[in-house]
Amino acid sequence: MEEWTFVHVTDIHVGSPDSFRFAPAWNENWKTARSQIIAADPDFLLVGGDVARDGLLHRSELEQIKADLDSLPFPYHVIPGNMDIGNKYTDIAGPRRDDPSLNVTEKGLAQFESIFGPLWWSFDHKNIRFSGLSDIAINSGLPQEARLWRWVEDQNVRPHAARHVWLSHHAPFIDSPDEPNFNIAEPGQYHDWYFGIDEPGRGRLLESFKLTRANIVLSGHIHCRHKQKFDAIEYYKGPSTAFSQWGDRWPEGDDTLGFQRFDVSGSQIRQSFVPLTQFSSSTGYGPGGHPRPST
Numbered sequence: 172m173e174e175w176t177f178v179h180v181t182d183i184h185v186g187s188p189d190s191f192r193f194a195p196a197w198n199e200n201w202k203t204a205r206s207q208i209i210a211a212d213p214d215f216l217l218v219g220g221d222v223a224r225d226g227l228l229h230r231s232e233l234e235q236i237k238a239d240l241d242s243l244p245f246p247y248h249v250i251p252g253n254m255d256i257g258n259k260y261t262d263i264a265g266p267r268r269d270d271p272s273l274n275v276t277e278k279g280l281a282q283f284e285s286i287f288g289p290l291w292w293s294f295d296h297k298n299i300r301f302s303g304l305s306d307i308a309i310n311s312g313l314p315q316e317a318r319l320w321r322w323v324e325d326q327n328v329r330p331h332a333a334r335h336v337w338l339s340h341h342a343p344f345i346d347s348p349d350e351p352n353f354n355i356a357e358p359g360q361y362h363d364w365y366f367g368i369d370e371p372g373r374g375r376l377l378e379s380f381k382l383t384r385a386n387i388v389l390s391g392h393i394h395c396r397h398k399q400k401f402d403a404i405e406y407y408k409g410p411s412t413a414f415s416q417w418g419d420r421w422p423e424g425d426d427t428l429g430f431q432r433f434d435v436s437g438s439q440i441r442q443s444f445v446p447l448t449q450f451s452s453s454t455g456y457g458p459g460g461h462p463r464p465s466t
């Protein structure tokens with residue numbers, strides 16, 4: 172039986188020394204990950220968003236990482252992250268920043284689409300269906316959200332594939348599919364709010380996972396690896412290659428830098444974690460956090 176491999180890498184955060192802020196370590200870590208992924212010889216690569224450090228602010232960063240990905244010796248399929256197009260929608264400020272000013276915009280989504288192509292896609296490869304979407308449009312009320320749901324409805328009624336892998340940037344949920352929305356204004360809940368998808372869009376997406384017989388859902392954004400299983404669907408929260416985050420959220424969470432490799436044999440999909448072989452300690456410059464587009 173033929174065995175084959177696909178790789179999920181996310182939150183690579185590749186930046187530019189021309190920017191007002193730059194973390195060369197993240198670029199160097201991507202170089203390391205890139206050669207390790209090439210060595211794994213996958214049929215293709217899934218890229219889970221946050222491809223750039225400041226893609227929303229610097230179109231050139233998106234263009235540069237696209238050229239880099241285009242030169243890989245296998246195809247890749249990408250969805251945007253919040254540093255590429257803007258944050259998930261809110262009309263309430265969090266305890267530490269003016270979150271509504273960082274909301275995803277029609278323009279941010281359109282910019283990413285103009286460089287990388289469709290914001291949602293689905294393809295079949297050797298009897299497995301792979302579907303990815305720009306989940307950040309969910310609950311935004313933007314014109315792209317209406318388009319997104321029309322596409323999702325279309326997926327719901329297609330003939331099923333033998334196996335189905337979905338890809339989002341935000342985690343569909345933090346601890347449980349039926350958890351209530353977290354309160355952005357509550358300091359102890361801010362990160363839980365920030366990393367997941369809110370209702371009502373979450374339930375609609377989860378319903379689509381069921382209707383399309385999803386087996387695996389991959390996400391990024393958190394930068395901490397954590398596997399959960401609900402209703403026969405395996406949810407893999409993925410690690411970053413750039414920097415670690417939220418390693419203390421779950422006892423079994425692991426924020427070691429690296430990527431996830433999936434080896435397929437027949438109907439079996441076997442996941443393994445590939446840590447980076449080296450971690451850059453180069454120092455950079457500029458502020459952290461989320462500068463507004465006007466800064």
Ligand SMILES: [Fe+2]
Nearest residue numbers: 182221252392
């Ligand atoms: Fe990220």
